[in-house]
Amino acid sequence: MEGPELPVQAEMVELVPNGKHAAALGTTTIPSLPGDRFDENQCGAEMEEFLPHGTEKKQTHFTDFEGKTSFGMSVFNLSNAIMGSGILGLAYAMANTGIILFLFLLTAVALLSSYSIHLLLKSSGIVGIRAYEQLGFRAFGTPGKLAAAIAITLQNIGAMSSYLYIVKSEVPLVIQTFLNLEEKTTDWYLNGNYLVILVSVTIILPLALMKQLGYLGYASGFSLSCMVFFLISVIYKKFQIPCPLPEQGGNITIGTNVTLGSEHWDGPAAPLPTEVGACTPSFFTLNSQTAYTIPIMAFAFVCHPEVLPIYTELKDPSKKKMQCISNISITVMYLMYFLAALFGYLTFYGRVESELLHTYSRVDPFDVLILCVRVAVLTAVTLTVPIVLFPVRRAIQQMLFQGKNFSWIRHVAIAVILLTFINLLVIFAPSILGIFGLIGATSAPCLIFIFPAIFYIRIMPKDKEPLRSTPKILVSPRPPPQPVGTALLSLKGEMGGVGIKAQGQRRDGVSWVLSGVEALQPLPAPHGAVGAVGSPHPVLCLPQAACFALLGVLFMIMSLSFIITDWATGGGRSGGSH
Secondary structure, X not given: OOOOOOOOEOOHHHOOOOOXXXXXXXXXXXXXOHHHOOOHHHHHHHHHHHXXXXXOOOOOOOOOOOOOEOHHHHHHHHHHHHXXXXXXXXXXXXXXXXXXXXXXXXXXXXXXXXXXXXXXXXXXXXXXXXXXXXXXXXXXXXXXXXXXXXXXXXXXXXXXXXHHHHHHHHHHHHHHHHOOOOOOOOOHHHOHHHHHHHHXXXXXXXXXXXXXXXXXXXXXXXXXXXXXXXXXHHHHXXXXXXXXXXXXXXXXXOOOOOEEOOEEOOOOOOOOOOOOOOOOOOOOOOOHHHHHHHHHHHHHHOOHHHHHHHHHHEOOOOHHHHHHHHXXXXXXXXXXXXXXXXXXXXXXXXXXXXXXXXXXXXXXXXXHHHHHHHHHHHHHHHHHHHHHHHHHHHHHHHHHOOOOOOOHHHHHHXXXXXXXXXXXXXXXXXXXXXXXXXXXXXXXXXXXXXXXXXXXXXXXOOOOOOOOOHXXXXXXXXXXXXXXXXXXXXXXXXXXXXXXXXXXEOOOOOEEEEEEXXXXXXXXXXXXXXXXXXXXXXXXXXXXXXXXXXXXXXXXXXXXXXXXXXXXXXXXXXXXXO
């Protein structure tokens, strides 16, 4: 190959944010194309610290931070970041899709979430950035950073709204149970709107005004434990609650309109318990509420802003290790989500509400187990709201008050304004379904699909992966760590399409053959040259990322269209409201 050959470490693209493992990389060198080095003027100091300039001296990386978090604890932290109130709405989603369709959609969202984390890890490895917003800044400057910050802010506001909606929904039932009241009265202490304001002012606001949250780790662990307790209870109650539901004085009456407990059931049309098939599961269902399914799932799987910080904290980090952590966490949450949805649905079938926990009060408001679950979940979500509020306030300060010194007045004002806005949203929202649907159809697809893909497209050097190189999934953008075979390039045009066929043998003895047609940029070697091409590892391609971003845009447009249509026709007000 013509041009100077520079020693480049084999795993350079795999460097992680703290760069700690870089010193342990092998010393194998490979021929590098003249265009493979990043332009120092474009990359600036960050890239200068990230990329090596020689093999003899110790390389400097953009941060000297040394992670100390173990593999298992990282799985726990990421699982806790994934787990949230979305699990309470999945049984309702299954009731409006059917078991098979729900399983297919849940699997698809989980796989796509894992793939988008892969995109984030690749992008962060290229530029050495460990924050979601900073990736946006590296890709698109200030607009990219603002877009990412706004999406994260909306996602967190949606999460806080869902938590406070649970407070609004469940606290009156807990008080009613403790007071041993058969029917709900009009007293203020049983009014969810008053109670959510009371909890916000007396508990959440004082915690939100702290400069630091020392209980963060304990609250996170407690929150995940509560959701595990919730799942176990849902599975247990499936075998305790009969179907059809038994008639109970003042709790269930069967007639033209179904009244359960002391409140009128105004959820979506569902078979009455006495009807044939009322206790038969549906495998495929399509109705107006089906439009909320994917947004609820997307809302439940959003963890991407936390991936890079967890990556940085990881002990002896590597991209492969972090991807493994992500896959394990997503798999565990996938199983928990499916089990909670399945057993919740098989308990109530078409009667399940958009907030599963509230549905159990329709059967026995004084059930001790469900009361314990309610108290645990309420404690968890109440302590979690200040934790989620902190990054929202920090994002607002960075967007509006960047570079200014800390001010208690500003610190308090932002918290008060945020809590006021969220309380108004919770009070006037007809159901938690609207929160799940709206946030799951806007910020969630941005954080999962669109931003990771376009950040990767923008950050990946064009000389390594031209966007119009459609078969990048077959052909490696750069030579492998050491030659694994040879490829004969048969030319079909001066600078046009080039027929590529490569074959060889990997170091483990497995033979490989690659072929494809690529619209190449000016060739780095003379026509007909034979060189190392191909890679034994799967190669990420820019066209894939572009399709992934397009998928996110289509998902957002379709979901919003269906949800707006449902609300316009009045269907959104019947999503299991209470």
